[in-house]
Amino acid sequence: KEVETQAKLANVVVLATGGTIAGAGASAANSATYQAAKVGVEQLIAGIPELSKLANVRGEQVMQIASESITNENLLQLGRRVSELADSKDVDGIVITHGTDTLEETAYFLNLVEKTDKPIIVVGSMRPGTAMSADGMLNLYNAVAVASSKEARGKGVLVTMNDEIQSGRDVSKMINIKTEAFKSAWGPLGMVVEGKSYWFRLPAKRHTMDSEFDIKNIKSLPDVEIAYSYGNVSDTAYKALAQSGAKAIIHAGTGNGSVSSRVVPTLQALRKDGVQIIRSSHVNAGGFVLRNAEQPDDKYDWVVAHDLNPQKARILAMVALTKTNDSKELQRMFWEY
Numbered sequence: 001k002e003v004e005t006q007a008k009l010a011n012v013v014v015l016a017t018g019g020t021i022a023g024a025g026a027s028a029a030n031s032a033t034y035q036a037a038k039v040g041v042e043q044l045i046a047g048i049p050e051l052s053k054l055a056n057v058r059g060e061q062v063m064q065i066a067s068e069s070i071t072n073e074n075l076l077q078l079g080r081r082v083s084e085l086a087d088s089k090d091v092d093g094i095v096i097t098h099g100t101d102t103l104e105e106t107a108y109f110l111n112l113v114e115k116t117d118k119p120i121i122v123v124g125s126m127r128p129g130t131a132m133s134a135d136g137m138l139n140l141y142n143a144v145a146v147a148s149s150k151e152a153r154g155k156g157v158l159v160t161m162n163d164e165i166q167s168g169r170d171v172s173k174m175i176n177i178k179t180e181a182f183k184s185a186w187g188p189l190g191m192v193v194e195g196k197s198y199w200f201r202l203p204a205k206r207h208t209m210d211s212e213f214d215i216k217n218i219k220s221l222p223d224v225e226i227a228y229s230y231g232n233v234s235d236t237a238y239k240a241l242a243q244s245g246a247k248a249i250i251h252a253g254t255g256n257g258s259v260s261s262r263v264v265p266t267l268q269a270l271r272k273d274g275v276q277i278i279r280s281s282h283v284n285a286g287g288f289v290l291r292n293a294e295q296p297d298d299k300y301d302w303v304v305a306h307d308l309n310p311q312k313a314r315i316l317a318m319v320a321l322t323k324t325n326d327s328k329e330l331q332r333m334f335w336e337y
């Protein structure tokens with residue numbers, strides 16, 4: 001009987017990368033002071049015996065780092081492993097445990113480059129497993145539940161935090177001290193409660209199977225950097241980033257991606273030198289940057305990031321630049337993805 005049930009359960013692989021979900025503190029009262037990336041994947045899985053009722057779960061330690069230290073090489077390594085597993089007949093769903101600081105970047109990257117309709121769920125936690133009311137256990141349980149469900153197929157890369165199912169494209173870490181940390185300006189796609197998913201909406205942007213990008217064709221990622229804007233901003237950072245070899249600079253602009261008059265001439269000159277200029281907004285609840293609003297993008301040959309925050313704009317720019325350096329093509333991609 002047991003063998004029969006196991007055969008019916010989905011096969012889910014948990015790829016562990018580190019983060020607070022694998023963190024450990026000195027005492028149970030340490031919810032904010034701890035070391036990330038300490039606990040191995042086997043221990044994470046063993047800590048939730050209920051997983052065996054949801055799926056046949058096995059783990060793989062891909063790396064063990066705090067996500068603020070993730071590199072483009074790490075992204076490619078993870079992306080390639082996800083792709084290999086997705087191609088395997090024995091795998092029905094993939095869960096990635098990840099630090100929350102750059103979780104939204106990794107989720108968006110995978111959403112762009114993985115050619116599969118199998119569920120890929122990225123999950124983290126805000127408190128280490130050693131803390132009182134640690135959130136990692138339930139977040140991971142929910143991730144495995146969604147990864148093993150048929151309804152999650154074809155919905156792009158997803159994130160399960162705080163009982164919500166979010167689109168990996170839209171979701172962003174909005175606050176760093178609450179378990180209710182991840183939000184999307186356009187709302188969650190669904191909820192997961194007691195291991196069951198409840199769906200309410202679908203992503204509208206191109207992703208995974210419908211994406212023109214494929215991790216199998218990406219050898220390396222170009223250098224794309226971000227410059228932050230604020231009152232009295234100077235052009236020093238923009239110039240330095242270009243000098244260090246950035247192929248594109250994401251302008252993390254104020255408001256609707258506005259650019260200080262002190263910086264405009266430098267950005268015009270950098271564009272003439274071949275650097276792509278991409279205007280985004282760093283407003284917290286979600287930016288919305290439109291072409292030729294605030295700045296004459298057509299005239300300057302700049303690109304707008306639309307609703308992508310600066311760190312997500314960096315991900316799309318890197319992936320897009322592996323295919324084209326044409327600013328019109330880049331702009332098309334920023335509307336479509």
Ligand SMILES: NC(=O)C[C@H](N)C(=O)O
Nearest residue numbers: 019020066067099100101
């Ligand atoms: N909550 C977390 O996971 C934060 C941690 N610094 C990380 O991103 O790895």
